[in-house]
Amino acid sequence: MTSARPERPNSLDAQLRNRAASVIPGGMWGHMRAAAVPAGYPQFFASGDGARVRDVDGRDYIDFMCSWGPIILGHRHPEVEAAARSQLDRGDCLNGPTEHAVDLAEKMVELIPHADWALFQKNGSDAMTTCVTLARAGTGKRKVLVAKGAYHGAVPWCSPSVMGVTAEDRAHLIYYTYNDVESLNAAVAEAGDDLAAIVASAFKHDLGIRQQLPDDTFARAARTHCDAVGAALILDDVRAGFRLNLGGSWENVGVRPDLASYSKAIANGYPLAAVTGNDRFRPAAEQVFVTGSFWYSGAPMAASVKVIEILEREDGPARLHAAGQRFCSGLTESAARHGFEVTMSGPPAIPLMQFADDPEALLGETFCQQTLARGVYLHNKHNMFLSLAHTDAIIDEALTAIDDAFAALARNRSADS
């Protein structure tokens, strides 16, 4: 089965891929390499506007990846652009922070119940590494509990790859199973009197695995264990932060962390990450040395202040939830109409799409190629993301194309059988 739009050897995308093959390892690295998306997907992009992205060959797509998370208000939201440009026009990276650093820290402390302070970085990995470092500094302990298979970044202590990683990089990690209290209890027991932190993602979003929201019992058990020995409960809110709850994603289960990491959506695409923490970890945060050349730059912080203002004003998480529900239920109903069983798991605003009996996501791959050919950019293995630019009209426009793609998939299936 081939995409309705064949691969085009003379396309600008193909030309850029050929050039990249010489000067970029593997043609591209990391999560945005085209090898991670179905054949026929573009590697290179030109622009974004609201809920739409355009590839370098001028093809437009309704975008359900939102740059793999960062875009929460839609591409190039005018108010956010104006806020960022206002600082960029005066200078972004100076000899110290701008006033936006204080505005943003105040805003996050006001918004996030566990937060007594905030500090800022560039990558989600920066924020998670900082959280773990602060937990160890604050407790004087070493063991860090992480869920098996969870993604917390792409640096040696937590990377999904072990290429170039030494055993010592992970010497003090102990693994538990997300949402499994018994496995958490066992990991805590294994840590003995050396427990520095329990790390948990906002929800279970391991690649290609059915997503799970956090179980209340599990979340409370993690909190109780940390309280019992003074360890830090670290919430990895890099992927979900601001989409599910403006107070932090675990407000939805009533459990507050000691430290939390943010990145992706907090500045609508401007490069920024944040760590929030409570006063118990303030002394550690005052003493640990973490820094980066661009961590104080003003424009991303100005953007983030505006993002928060808009999300509050627009009741962001509720609207994203509703948009996600419209998208997810529309897609699964469309699938059923054409004889396919599709599950959308996890929070509707950050859904993972899986076809029944499709462990390699190959049917999903073909389906995604069919939707791409009809101007809808989906992902068959990684969770997707909704934004406030995903209005009912745009979601319905996408669902029409999606229904047509399911019809084509059904025709191909009967032709194959």
Next chain:
Amino acid sequence: MTSARPERPNSLDAQLRNRAASVIPGGMWGHMRAAAVPAGYPQFFASGDGARVRDVDGRDYIDFMCSWGPIILGHRHPEVEAAARSQLDRGDCLNGPTEHAVDLAEKMVELIPHADWALFQKNGSDAMTTCVTLARAGTGKRKVLVAKGAYHGAVPWCSPSVMGVTAEDRAHLIYYTYNDVESLNAAVAEAGDDLAAIVASAFKHDLGIRQQLPDDTFARAARTHCDAVGAALILDDVRAGFRLNLGGSWENVGVRPDLASYSKAIANGYPLAAVTGNDRFRPAAEQVFVTGSFWYSGAPMAASVKVIEILEREDGPARLHAAGQRFCSGLTESAARHGFEVTMSGPPAIPLMQFADDPEALLGETFCQQTLARGVYLHNKHNMFLSLAHTDAIIDEALTAIDDAFAALARNRSADS
């Protein structure tokens, strides 16, 4: 002795500091905290323009920190701004990289003799961690040799602070003394058959220590050791990259690394880092998973392409060297006229200022306060940075203020004695 401009409790800077004290640990973290500069220095900045920065209270300074390195062409260089804005106006962070990723990788491969490929990140720490990971992945070995006291980033394996760091984070590091071949030989011997990499900074730029350019013999010895066992020679060019030699800083000593890290100046303040490598480490670079949410964003790469173009056109490193020489010799001569002995060490474009018999840099601190009061922003402990916006006229304007500051320092000294 007090600054000619007293601290102003009602200044906007003071108000922001008071607010920051509540919501940011220690009031500010990392290398841009005001605690790292003399009392009276502003914490918060409003804007930059060419060789000048303005603090939040509207005070202007001729800037010899260049945002601690990133600004190499001057703040808000119009051609760089235009290049970055051209992409920002279409979207920065999309579902994949833009064409600028290929343009930039090609440009770096063309410019840097050792480079067969490039990949991009956000922080200097990202680039250094990636280099070490690639060295281990490519060699299958673990030991990494680093110079005692060298700064390679602020993550646990290399941070200057050990707060929150475990012994295992540095289990496979072996330390040598920069420019000391015997100590390097001993470290290589200690690594035995497990040598993955020798890491060296472009030059010795440890905080508060007289800077040293790399010794040819030392650089060649590092290369020879790596060649003998197939280890990677990693050049940390984060601080110096593009200021000393567009082909990589060790072109000046005729030694080429296998892997090099870049950040700071490569995009004139836009957030970007890069790793370059040769084909021997291409397979490792194809397999290791390193990534970040904003690593593919187009505007910083568009900026970097333009930065390189301008540095080539303007003979950047030579002009920066000449500007640095004018600044350094003018300052030391001015010092001598007023009875002070000041050394400017390291490359003139990245000089460290030290007063004789001033181990705590206290005389330097007072002097910096005097120059700040006269509109010149210097640093008394960290190296400074020149940019192409530092014209002869601006340097001479700064030197006039500097001479006046030395005169005041001399008057204060005689008043004290």
